[in-house]
Amino acid sequence: MTDTDLVSRLRDRLRLVLWSLVRIPLALAGLLLIPVQLYAYPLILVTVGVPVLLGVTALERKALRGYRRWAGDVLGTEIPTPYRLPPSRGPIARVRAITTDPATWRDLAWTFVNAPLSVVAGIVPLALWVGGALGFLMPFVWMVAEEEVEYVFMNADTPGGFALAPIAGGVLLAGAWQLTPWAAKAHATVARWLLAPTARATLTSRVRELADSRADTVDAQAAELRRIERDLHDGAQARLVALGMSLGMAEDLMARDPDAARALLAEARESSTLALSELRDLVRGIHPPVLADRGLDGAVRALALALPLPVEVDIELPGRPQAPVESAVYFAVAEALANIAKHSGATSAWIRVRHTDDRLAVMVGDDGRGGTAVTPGGGLRGVERRLAAFDGTLGLASPVGGPTIVTLELPCELSSEKTSSSSGTA
Incomplete structure (x- = not known):
């Protein structure tokens, strides 16, 4: 162990001790919330308990958020929030969610246990650190002190005390060195046990997420089917009906008026060309051929080329994602680029695609005016619902004045098929 590592570890241990001292008054103050919260429950019947309970619970949960973050840092793992979401924003619904949530009572248990534990x-640990340091100072204290000063059952008259005091101090410092991180981890372990979601709560939350994701997927699929039906009815189907009518009229006029028949045939040919083009666009909207032929890299690059401003593309994929994931990411990038072209006022944009730790991460950014938001019924909300079917997430950072960055992340395993790693400006 180098001197730098030793100093760093010493600093970490002293920081743990100082933070533990800060938590002591906070833990003792937290005890005052227990009777207030318990008294608020019967007062709900006379209405005054509702704001009291909501206020005390909000204050307590805000403080416990800091404990979760601290315990997660000590244990090297994230401790998620275990609370149930109320079905609505009303105060009565929130009170009902608080009173029926097991996490509320686990918070109370933690507040009670945390005080003596802190x-x-x-x-x-602080006593061991201070006692160890005093062991090295006691020989000097004994030489200058006029009264008898004891240290660990010894004083200036103890045979060999001037040598034994530093030895005892070293033992105490060694104990403090070992005990400090152990005490912090024990404290954090109890915090995780009481403040983290239980296995049942985690399973319930996961089931709820899957149910919401399934509902969103079903709604998105139904909306997509309605779009396809509408496009077929208003576009290709109408043109094919007109094509049949034109061919029928041309057949009737073939003998009597060949010129009019030829004009109708030309019109029919034009209608068939337009119908074929609309069918191709419809198929491309369902699953773009470029995605099947060239993979995600080529498809994203084709989207960038179609944008009327320079787009820097940086893609590194050691393999090819599964087809459903490719399709979801493709349409997500297409929606983000469409927003850039329509609303951002940007002069340039960029796309970055990476795959690390079995997760596919995509970032689409621009230098536009910013102020973008995910709104109900909007394109980004549709992207969010599409990604939710794969346990994916959408993040948006768009301060007023720009820039705007859309982040997509979803679990994904790549096939052994290699795709090109490329970067450049489209």
Whole structure:
């Protein structure tokens, strides 16, 4: 171990001790919330308990959010929030969600347990550090002190005390060195046990997420089918009906008026060309041929080329994603680029695609005016619902004045088929 590592580890341990001392008054103050919260429950019947309970619970949960973050840092793992979401924003619905949520009562148990635990986890390591340091100072204290000063059952008159005091101090410092991180981890472990979601709560939350994702997927699929039906009815179907009528009229006029028949045939040929073009566009909207032929890299690059402004494309994929994932990412990027072209006022954009730790991450950014938001019924909301079917997420950072960055991330395994890693400006 180098001197730098030793100093760094010493600094970390002293920081743990100082933070434990800060948590002691906070933990003791948290005890005051227990009777207030318990008294608020019967007061709900006379209405005054509703704001009291909501206020105390909000304050308590805000404080416990800091404990979860601290415990997660100590244990090296994230501790998620376990609370149930109320079905509506009304105060009564929120009170019902609080009172029926097991996490609320686990929070109360933690508040009660945390006070003595914080005192023990903070004072004992501090006492060892201070006692160890005093062991090296006691020989000097004994030489200058006029009164008898004891240290660990010894004083200036103890045989060999001037040598034994530093040895005892070293033992205490060694104990403090080992005990400090152990006490912090023990404290954090209890915090995780009481403040983290239980296995049942995690399973319930996961089931709820899957149900919501399935509902969104079904709604998106139904909307897509309605769009296809509408496009077929208003576009290709209408043109094919007109084509049949034109051919029938041309057949009737063939003998009597060949010129008019030829004009109708030309019109029919034009209608068939337009109908074929609309059918191709419809098929391309369902699953673009470029995606099947050239993969995600080529398809994204084709989207960038179609945008009327320079787009820098940076893609590194060691393999090819599964077809449903490719399609979801393609349409997500297409929607983001369409928003850039229509609403951003940007002069340039960029796309970055990476695959790390079995997750596909895509970022689409521009230098436009910003202010973009995910709105109900909007394109980005549709992207969010499409990604949710794959346990994916959409993140949006778009401050007023720009820039705008759309981040897509979803779990994804790549096939062994290689795709080109490329970067450049389209």
